[in-house]
Amino acid sequence: MIGFIIIAFFVLMAVFAPELGQNNPVTATDLATPLSPPAWAVIFPQYRDLIPTYSPLPSADFNTKAAIGAWTLSGQNYTTSFTSVGPVDYFPAYTGSMLLNASITPRLSIWNSSTPNPQLPYGEVFFSMSRSFKFDHAVGQAFNFGADVTEEPLTMVNVSDIYFDFIISGPTGNWSLASVNGPALQPQIDVNTNALGQGWNQLTVDSALITGTDVPGLGNATSPSAAIFNKTGTYTLTMELQAVPCQPGGSPYSGSCVPGTNTSVSMLISEVDFHIDGGAYGLLGTDSLGRDVWSEFVWGSQVSLEIGISAGVGAVALGTIIGLASGYLGGIWDEILSRGTDFVLVLPFLPLLIVLSFIIQQNPALSANVYEWIIFIFIIISWPAITKIIRSQVLTVKERQYVEASRAVGGGTWHIIRKHILPNVMGLVYSQVALNVAGFILLEAALDFLAISIHSIFTMTWGIMLTQALPFAVTASNNSYVWWWFLPPGIAIASLSLAFVLVGFALDSIFNPRLRAR
Amino acid sequence: MGFGRYVARRTVYLVILIFVIIVFNFFLFQVLPFIVSCPGETFNRCVETLYVPPAPGGKAGTNLTLLIQHEDNLTLSTYGFYQPILVRFGLYVKAMLTFQFGYNTHGVSGISGSSVLSTIEERAPFTILLLGSSLIASFLIGIGLGVVAAAKRGRVLDVSSLAVLLFLNSLPVFFLGAMLELSQLALTGTAYSSFGSSTFLISGLAYDEQVLRTMFLPFVTLTLAGLGGVFLTQRAVMIDTVSEDYVMMARAKGLPERSVLYKHAFRNAVLPIVTAFAISLGFILSGAVITETVFDWPGLGLAIFEGVVAVDFPLEQAMFFIITLMVLVCIFAADIIYGFLDPRVSLT
Numbered sequence: 065m066i067g068f069i070i071i072a073f074f075v076l077m078a079v080f081a082p083e084l085g086q087n088n089p090v091t092a093t094d095l096a097t098p099l100s101p102p103a104w105a106v107i108f109p110q111y112r113d114l115i116p117t118y119s120p121l122p123s124a125d126f127n128t129k130a131a132i133g134a135w136t137l138s139g140q141n142y143t144t145s146f147t148s149v150g151p152v153d154y155f156p157a158y159t160g161s162m163l164l165n166a167s168i169t170p171r172l173s174i175w176n177s178s179t180p181n182p183q184l185p186y187g188e189v190f191f192s193m194s195r196s197f198k199f200d201h202a203v204g205q206a207f208n209f210g211a212d213v214t215e216e217p218l219t220m221v222n223v224s225d226i227y228f229d230f231i232i233s234g235p236t237g238n239w240s241l242a243s244v245n246g247p248a249l250q251p252q253i254d255v256n257t258n259a260l261g262q263g264w265n266q267l268t269v270d271s272a273l274i275t276g277t278d279v280p281g282l283g284n285a286t287s288p289s290a291a292i293f294n295k296t297g298t299y300t301l302t303m304e305l306q307a308v309p310c311q312p313g314g315s316p317y318s319g320s321c322v323p324g325t326n327t328s329v330s331m332l333i334s335e336v337d338f339h340i341d342g343g344a345y346g347l348l349g350t351d352s353l354g355r356d357v358w359s360e361f362v363w364g365s366q367v368s369l370e371i372g373i374s375a376g377v378g379a380v381a382l383g384t385i386i387g388l389a390s391g392y393l394g395g396i397w398d399e400i401l402s403r404g405t406d407f408v409l410v411l412p413f414l415p416l417l418i419v420l421s422f423i424i425q426q427n428p429a430l431s432a433n434v435y436e437w438i439i440f441i442f443i444i445i446s447w448p449a450i451t452k453i454i455r456s457q458v459l460t461v462k463e464r465q466y467v468e469a470s471r472a473v474g475g476g477t478w479h480i481i482r483k484h485i486l487p488n489v490m491g492l493v494y495s496q497v498a499l500n501v502a503g504f505i506l507l508e509a510a511l512d513f514l515a516i517s518i519h520s521i522f523t524m525t526w527g528i529m530l531t532q533a534l535p536f537a538v539t540a541s542n543n544s545y546v547w548w549w550f551l552p553p554g555i556a557i558a559s560l561s562l563a564f565v566l567v568g569f570a571l572d573s574i575f576n577p578r579l580r581a582r
Numbered sequence: 583m584g585f586g587r588y589v590a591r592r593t594v595y596l597v598i599l600i601f602v603i604i605v606f607n608f609f610l611f612q613v614l615p616f617i618v619s620c621p622g623e624t625f626n627r628c629v630e631t632l633y634v635p636p637a638p639g640g641k642a643g644t645n646l647t648l649l650i651q652h653e654d655n656l657t658l659s660t661y662g663f664y665q666p667i668l669v670r671f672g673l674y675v676k677a678m679l680t681f682q683f684g685y686n687t688h689g690v691s692g693i694s695g696s697s698v699l700s701t702i703e704e705r706a707p708f709t710i711l712l713l714g715s716s717l718i719a720s721f722l723i724g725i726g727l728g729v730v731a732a733a734k735r736g737r738v739l740d741v742s743s744l745a746v747l748l749f750l751n752s753l754p755v756f757f758l759g760a761m762l763e764l765s766q767l768a769l770t771g772t773a774y775s776s777f778g779s780s781t782f783l784i785s786g787l788a789y790d791e792q793v794l795r796t797m798f799l800p801f802v803t804l805t806l807a808g809l810g811g812v813f814l815t816q817r818a819v820m821i822d823t824v825s826e827d828y829v830m831m832a833r834a835k836g837l838p839e840r841s842v843l844y845k846h847a848f849r850n851a852v853l854p855i856v857t858a859f860a861i862s863l864g865f866i867l868s869g870a871v872i873t874e875t876v877f878d879w880p881g882l883g884l885a886i887f888e889g890v891v892a893v894d895f896p897l898e899q900a901m902f903f904i905i906t907l908m909v910l911v912c913i914f915a916a917d918i919i920y921g922f923l924d925p926r927v928s929l930t
Contacts (some may be wrong), residue, residue, distance in 0.1 A: 098686065117927050144697075220903055295827055372652070375823055400832045402822065406599075407606075408598065410906065410909055410910055410913065411601075411606075411906060411909075412905045412906060413868055414868035414869070414871050414872070415868060415871065415901065415902055416902075418871065418886060418887070418890055500798040506752070506754055509754045509757075510754060510755070510756065510872050513756045513872065513875075513876075514871070514872065514875060514887060527754075530754070530756070530757060530760075534756070534760045537764060550637060550757075550760070552763075553756065553759040554753070554760075557753075557754055557757070558749065558752045558753045558754070558757070559752070562748060562749060562751075562752040565748065565751075565752065566748075
């Protein structure tokens with residue numbers, strides 16, 4: 065009974081996986097700080113200080129006029145208006161943006177490499193928007209945060225590049241996140257490479273990529289967030305746009321531009337977002353790459369159940385057919401099939417599995433993207449055990465009176481097998497299916513652990529979760545052994561397998577004539 | 583039939599099976615890779631799949647390098663690669679039977695070109711030590727628990743041990759191993775140090791001691807993993823046996839319950855367990871692969887795995903043959919022992 069409930073639970077999970085697991089288990093990384101415990105774990109004292117994953121600036125995308133109103137805008141010479149044009153090929157689609165028109169007073173000889181000014185590395189700040197948020201979580205923690213802007217450049221006259229800078233200012237000082245010292249971080253639109261009218265760009269600054277020298281004032285701090293968000297209070301995020309008024313193709317260092325009266329920029333800004341990838345996330349936390357463990361768990365159930373059930377049914381089907389033939393036909397057929405069965409029975413399964421998997425993997429064309437090969441190998445290895453059981457049952461039934469009577473009346477071979485032998489054997493078949501599925505689920509997990517399983521790289525299974533989680537689990541006493549990552553798949557494999565075994569036992573006690581006779 | 587005839591029949595059967603295994607092994611390692619991975623005339627991969635006989639002079643060493651880097655026909659034909667398949671098969675059979683397995687193509691034991699046989703000799707004792715001891719332990723405990731549980735059937739001890747062991751049985755072995763490693767870290771504060779790191783540069787008695795100490799965790803894991811199956815089987819067999827007629831007779835005679843159970847029922851119930859033990863001996867290497875990989879235990883199982891990772895066909899070939907040979911011999915031994923213990927078998 066318990067077995068059925070457990071199986072039903074997992075089957076439902078597998079079937080509804082796409083709804084339950086919103087995040088792609090393999091590709092959606094960095095949803096939160098890697099190795100963070102589940103969101104509900106904050107009820108436990110040691111996790112109470114963890115920061116949740118959220119966006120401190122609500123309504124960060126400019127869907128409505130009011131959304132723009134929440135920001136404080138400033139600049140030289142600009143106008144803004146709301147338009148309902150938004151990036152349509154993003155998910156989720158935005159339905160509004162702010163149209164910015166600015167005319168710029170450029171400066172000559174902006175860049176002097178001996179006196180870099182991190183606030184104005186390349187050009188004039190012609191526009192900025194800022195907004196405040198409260199930070200009242202536990203301070204000094206390590207977490208990831210990032211700022212994004214989604215924008216589309218429309219026209220740039222006498223402007224070659226636009227640089228975006230994100231500045232966080234607050235009780236701990238001013239921090240420029242995308243300063244000149246870290247060119248790799250500098251989000252920008254280069255008018256040479258981003259042809260105008262080519263579409264929306266999403267430019268990002270990510271704290272995980274920041275090292276000490278990138279952000280002035282950070283020094284050798286190992287965790288940007290701990291240093292920046294070191295006090296509670298109100299912080300302000302400011303996004304600044306800097307224009308480099310050079311000839312297209314010129315470099316910011318050349319200063320070879322002629323400022324003119326007509327130096328202007330027009331662009332659409334659809335979203336400015338500041339998000340904190342907190343220390344606690346979701347139903348089951350995150351793994352080492354910041355992926356959602358709950359999604360991995362849910363999608364993994366699909367694979368385990370698919371492989372287990374199809375291999376189980378397949379192996380038992382094959383074994384039953386051969387067992388029926390061998391048991392009923394008797395004579396030379398029986399001899400041959402029995403010897404064959406014994407031979408395959410003797411082969412050690414795991415080494416054979418490894419070797420077959422290994423050989424198939426030598427040919428990449430065969431092995432990529434398919435786990436049907438695994439099912440195939442499982443079936444090949446395990447049909448003999450079932451054959452033996454079925455065969456002995458067939459031998460018993462064959463000698464019964466009604467079979468002899470049927471034969472006497474003229475029933476053909478197939479008729480007898482179908483009508484008399486098969487129904488008496490089906491009970492055993494059901495119980496064997498259940499027991500085999502249990503074994504296959506475990507075997508599949510073992511293969512994943514040995515990294516010789518054959519499946520596409522976009523598949524996530526419980527075995528892979530365990531494999532990836534184990535190195536972190538056994539070495540890290542920080543993060544309390546990442547229990548949220550490796551316990552669920554392990555216990556799921558065990559309980560699913562156990563559930564099938566229980567069902568198999570139950571069916572066995574109903575159908576197995578030896579046990580029934582007692 | 584008589585016991586002697588029974589043994590003779592089983593022996594003939596064994597020899598036939600060994601031969602079939604050799605053929606199958608040949609097919610698996612020398613023919614199948616060609617079919618699967620050598621479409622057309624690309625011989626780079628195919629060359630490595632072939633059995634490497636010892637070069638004149640004994641050591642494979644430089645000759646091995648010659649073999650892989652140079653593919654001119656003259657060099658290769660010296661080693662028999664382009665010869666017709668029957669000739670290769672003949673060489674192969676001779677090699678398997680004389681245990682001349684050739685040389686590793688990659689550095690499995692850290693030494694490229696070392697002979698497969700020496701790798702096996704190095705690794706086998708460790709596997710036997712770990713798996714043998716845990717097999718014995720799990721059987722002893724399993725039998726003991728099984729008998730007691732069957733005796734007190736339906737009561738607390740039976741139900742609880744049934745539940746616990748069923749669950750333990752369903753846990754993946756590597757998960758169990760990891761949990762144990764973790765609990766060692768949590769309880770004692772020191773991480774589990776694998777064999778390689780903890781026995782570096784130690785020798786003599788200290789070495790033996792360290793080996794045993796490192797073996798403790800894998801030993802416990804394997805014992806716990808194997809316990810479930812033994813317990814369940816023993817319990818089921820005991821329950822079956824206890825409902826036999828002669829037990830009812832013994833009880834009717836007034837014998838004390840203890841004597842009934844342990845003297846009469848147990849002696850007959852132990853037969854399937856003995857055969858299960860002998861068969862398990864043969865199959866321990868299957869389970870060894872996972873456990874040795876988890877704990878980095880330098881045994882045959884880890885050798886198989888390393889061979890897969892390093893694409894070392896001669897090693898894999900030899901290992902597969904050895905394992906199957908072990909399984910066959912153990913099943914043969916099991917049959918003989920069973921025939922010896924149970925007179926009904928040899929008489930039918």
